[in-house]
Amino acid sequence: MSATEVKLEFDPKDMPFRRLGSSGLRVPVFSLGGWLTLGATVVGDPVKDIIKTAFDAGINMFDTAEAYAAGKSELEMGRVIRELGLRRTDLVITTKLFWGLRKGPNDSGLSRKHIVEGTKESLERLGLDYVDVIFAHRPDHTVPMEEIVRAFNFVIEKGWAFYWATSEWSAREIEEAHHIASKLNLIAPIAEQCQHNMFHRERPEKEYHALYKKYGLGTTAWSSLASGLLTGKYNDGIPKGSRFDANSEFFKETVKKLQEPEGQEKLRKVRELTKLAEEELNTTVSALALAWVAKNPNTSTVILGASSPEQVTQNLKALEVIPKLTPEVLEKIEKILGNAPEDAPSYGRPLLDRFGRI
Template identity: 40%
Template sequence: MIMKHRQLGASGLMLSEITYGNWLTHGESVERAAATACVRAALDAGITTFDTADVYAMGAAETVLGEALRGVRRESVEILTKVCNPTGPGPNDRGLSRKHVMESCHASLRRLGTDYVDLYQAHRFDDRTPLDETLIAFDDLVRQGKVRYLGVSEWTAKQIRAALDIGAELGLRSRLVSNQPQYNMLWRVIEPEVVPLSLAEGLGQIAFQPLAQGVLTGKYQPGQAPPPGSRAAGDGRAPRFIARVLGDELLTRVQGLRPIAADAGLSMAQLAIAWTLHRPGVSTALIGASRPDQVTENAAAAGVSLGDDVLRRVDETLGDLVDTDARKTAQMFAVKEGWARG
């Protein structure tokens, strides 16, 4: 298998169709040696794009990723990270103020062991900071050579539109080129508003959770406890997030995807990832893993072609459990104080 690459939106940056991410794994639920083995498996599979964030395991995820990529030619990989969510107890240890953006970027570069990141993303929208302040800070980082491209994650269409308009009014040289939303067969809330805007304005989608926290792999069975070794049965925060998408009716429908995958010669995980890669505007599908074999299996979804009949059968099987409510954009990971933890 040869990993294919796609342009990130209308930018010139090329990303591997599969991106390896380390939320809830590196520095948290996966030992360092296993994390390094997963990164090596990703590289062996042709994955060149790696996504992390300053808040993942409170910085440890960036450190582990940086160490795992040590010795790899820097120009041969794309490193993506994020800023916004709380990284400390202080009032300025969060958000998109100029202070936090600058300090967080410099800390991320130190942890990652690199002079620059290829894509710097606003992890969530910050309604406490003037948007022009954030955009100017981001533009300055690009001018300084510490950031190559800019993006956002889980922003609504209205928020993206505002950023594009303000950036144009200010005459900033750097504009947003990407959005990183949760997107999979079951969760399609970006389709009514975010996707049309992004297509019109040249933003590519970096789709995370194409497997819906592993639910779309079929390993969680209706009426049964999560299998040993799965994220839902583990420690840390993962079980709390997965519990949101577990339910007997949903799990029963998901099992109905099994013959569709078999007919296509794919595992259920590969079917789910390939489905995401078929959606308009998707530049890459972001996977996570706790074992190297998971990386290898999921990476094989790159370049898979799904016929219209397969896509129709998926929609018929999942039926009314598919969520397309645009009002739910960013809500899946919101908390009461307005800061997302995902």
């Protein structure tokens, strides 16, 4: 897009930016994703309204995937970028490969064939020459890791992406990718897109612990509101039009578990967190939950989901909450949650002081 076609200039406003993992790429603390919304439950002009609201608020990173709404999410996002007249260099666009749009034996997974062809098809749907980051949407245990690393390296050398990253990979798989990349002098993944919220902590906070230190890994956290559970909207049932209602088949098991003791205990905690948010921080439990994930030093960006412009605006109130999360407040949250991952055992050895290397 040439400078003469640009209709909207990007103003980061007060949005904080962080490096994406070990790379030099700067991303906003809050970004916007298209899972279950853009191209699915939200189509047409409302998509444009949501993206423009985010862009006007300082969000310039937009995340999608080939599988989101069977390619329609990429189509909608690309259309809106063109119609709004956004400068490509102002944007950080990320997409993900694994689940293809067809049923052929090579139309999904992480073979070199699907990585190369899937990338080209994603770019065609987006109407872009390149994406900033392309994610391996899941690990593929049927493909040699060397083939996966070489294929993403090829995509980057072709200029179709600047970086590659992983999504919902285990620490062992990420470690293997780094070993292969180091051994063959290829490009390693820079980030991991993982689920991270107050009820889902083991993998991002414990399993990846060594990777943050060793490789500078950063996360692009998704489902930081636990698919809406941490908004408090499900405390008294499933409201009409909510995510659990609009995607009832997808969340059937989740809704069922809410009726069980473990689910009821989660709802009890949400009520306590709501009280803390409102009475002590003068905010909503949604803003508190998002700020809590953003506060984590290994979080590069928190991906927001939104079905309306108003949701984007409401969620960005989390920016005001981050500085309020003092050690005292964080301790109160931990007491409510009671689910902090356990530290690795020391086997009776005394702990190092804070200047010691772990």
